[in-house]
Amino acid sequence: MQIPKDQVCVLIPTLNEAPTIADLVHEFRSLGYPHVLVIDGHSTDGTVALAEEAGAEVIVQTGRGKGTAVAEALAVIPEPFILMLDGDGTYAPADAEAMLNPLAQGYDHVIGNRLVERNEGAFSRLNLIGNRFINNLFKMAHSHYLFDILSGYRAFSRESILAIYLKEAGFAVETEMSAGVVKKEQKVAVVPVQYRTRPGTGTKLNPFHDGLKIISTMYRLARMNNPMFYFGLIGLCCIVIGLVTGLYIVLEWLSGVDHLPLTILAVFLIMVGFEIFMFGVLSDMLLAYHREMMREIQCIRLEYRHEVHQDLNRSINGINGTRDAARSQECGLCVVISERGDFK
Numbered sequence: 015m016q017i018p019k020d021q022v023c024v025l026i027p028t029l030n031e032a033p034t035i036a037d038l039v040h041e042f043r044s045l046g047y048p049h050v051l052v053i054d055g056h057s058t059d060g061t062v063a064l065a066e067e068a069g070a071e072v073i074v075q076t077g078r079g080k081g082t083a084v085a086e087a088l089a090v091i092p093e094p095f096i097l098m099l100d101g102d103g104t105y106a107p108a109d110a111e112a113m114l115n116p117l118a119q120g121y122d123h124v125i126g127n128r129l130v131e132r133n134e135g136a137f138s139r140l141n142l143i144g145n146r147f148i149n150n151l152f153k154m155a156h157s158h159y160l161f162d163i164l165s166g167y168r169a170f171s172r173e174s175i176l177a178i179y180l181k182e183a184g185f186a187v188e189t190e191m192s193a194g195v196v197k198k199e200q201k202v203a204v205v206p207v208q209y210r211t212r213p214g215t216g217t218k219l220n221p222f223h224d225g226l227k228i229i230s231t232m233y234r235l236a237r238m239n240n241p242m243f244y245f246g247l248i249g250l251c252c253i254v255i256g257l258v259t260g261l262y263i264v265l266e267w268l269s270g271v272d273h274l275p276l277t278i279l280a281v282f283l284i285m286v287g288f289e290i291f292m293f294g295v296l297s298d299m300l301l302a303y304h305r306e307m308m309r310e311i312q313c314i315r316l317e318y319r320h321e322v323h324q325d326l327n328r329s330i331n332g333i334n335g336t337r338d339a340a341r342s343q344e345c346g347l348c349v350v351i352s353e354r355g356d357f358k
Contacts, residue, residue, distance in 0.1 A: 015118045019046045022114060023093040026101045027083040029055040032064055034103035034213060039068035041107040052101065053087040055080070061101075081187035085180045091172060099126075100166040104136070106208040113169040116203035122174035123195045125160055126167030126207035133209040140221055148228060152189075155236040155243050156196045161204045163192040164228070174200055185224050186231040193235040199305070241301060245294030252287025256280045 024042050028035055035052065042050050050070040054062050055078065065072050073090070075083045084098070095117055099105040109126065116124045128136075129145055137145070145164060153159040166188060178194030180187060195202050237244040259280040263273050 016111070017095055017114050017118045020048055021093055022047055022049065022095045022097055023091045024050045024110075025084070025087055025091065025096050025098040026050065026052045026065075026070070027055065027080050027087070027098075028052055028057060028061050028065070028101035029080075030057045030059045030061060031101040031103075032057070032059040032061050035061050035070075035101050036064045036068040038101060038103060038107065039065055039070045042110070043069050045107055045110060047097075047110070049093055051087060051091065053083045055083055077183065079183035079185075081180060081182040081184055081190070084187055088172070088175060088180070094172050095169070096172060096175065097169045098166070099168075103213045104210050105167045106210065109167070109205070109207040112205050113167065113207070116205065117169055117171060119203075120201065121203040122171055122200035123191070124169040124203045124205055125162060125192075126165050127162045127204050128165055128167070128207060128209035129162045130206045136209045136211045144221060144225055148225070148232070151229065152192065152232055155232055156193055156239045158196045160192055160196075160202060164188050165207075167207050174198075182231060184227065186228050189228050189231050190235065193232065193239055197235075197239050238301075241297035242294045245297060246291050249287045249289070249291030249294060252283045252290060254287075256283030256287060259283065 024047050026035070026038065039050050039052070052062075052065040052070045052072045054065070054072060054074050056074060062072050062074065073087065075086050077083075077086070088096075095114065097110055097113060105126065113124050113126055129142075129149070134142060145162070149159065149161065149163055152163050168188075168191065174195075175191075177198055177200075178191060180190055180194070182190040233244065233247075257280075259276060263277050263280060266273055
């Protein structure tokens with residue numbers, strides 16, 4: 015089973031992608047995708063004109079940042095399925111069908127995995143190490159390993175992506191999507207895709223600045239997905255600082271020097287750290303209970319819809335049966351009248 019291409023919107027966020035955008039749009043159009051939407055972040059190199067000439071619908075975003083562009087585009091896309099990729103030519107349109115197939119099988123979200131052996135030459139050593147580190151950190155923070163959470167090649171249903179409520183403005187939008195699908199317990203498929211060396215303009219991603227923003231976003235979102243990690247890390251840091259301070263105090267005391275204020279601080283840090291850690295444990299238990307309750311509610315909703323559907327079918331069948339009986343009686347009456355000759 016395949017998704018009809020006229021039900022798919024190809025979403026391409028762009029910012030100064032003149033060297034690649036026209037070929038990218040042409041390739042999707044040649045593959046039979048009639049709806050190609052380019053959401054542009056105020057390009058100054060003619061990207062908008064090139065995209066329009068190639069046959070894409072173009073919207074210039076009102077805000078700034080990739081996350082804002084994606085959110086604005088989702089608000090106007092009517093198609094039930096969305097295929098999103100960057101406009102820099104690093105992702106291959108030929109992988110579109112492989113990305114969309116899992117949606118036809120019932121998955122909610124599909125991630126194109128760039129971090130496969132055949133693509134390693136397209137990454138710098140720093141980027142490859144950074145991506146793997148962030149993926150493992152995401153697993154620790156959100157208890158799920160999604161292979162390539164920073165991938166810009168994604169496919170999802172409109173219903174599933176609107177359930178996430180995207181708020182990130184910049185490059186952390188992929189991290190927010192990944193955390194969102196985990197939080198909403200959506201079905202996620204990971205598909206290996208081709209990743210090519212960037213043929214157009216230079217990368218707009220700063221490995222250190224944007225990397226720190228992505229990590230901070232991942233940690234902040236873990237507050238709702240994995241409170242044990244979020245609060246536990248804060249608590250452990252306080253406990254470790256308190257223990258190190260206490261060790262210093264003991265060593266100084268053995269030398270005959272007292273540090274009463276530091277002693278109070280060390281005890282305070284250990285106590286506060288332990289309380290924050292326990293708060294994380296309790297929050298994790300409450301989250302598990304909440305998720306279980308939501309599953310029960312979802313099951314009840316499905317059962318209710320099934321019962322309503324069955325009642326509706328029975329009602330329709332009853333109405334049809336009554337009509338058939340009425341028609342039979344009318345036909346019988348007509349036959350009786352005809353035999354009596356009342357029509358003459």
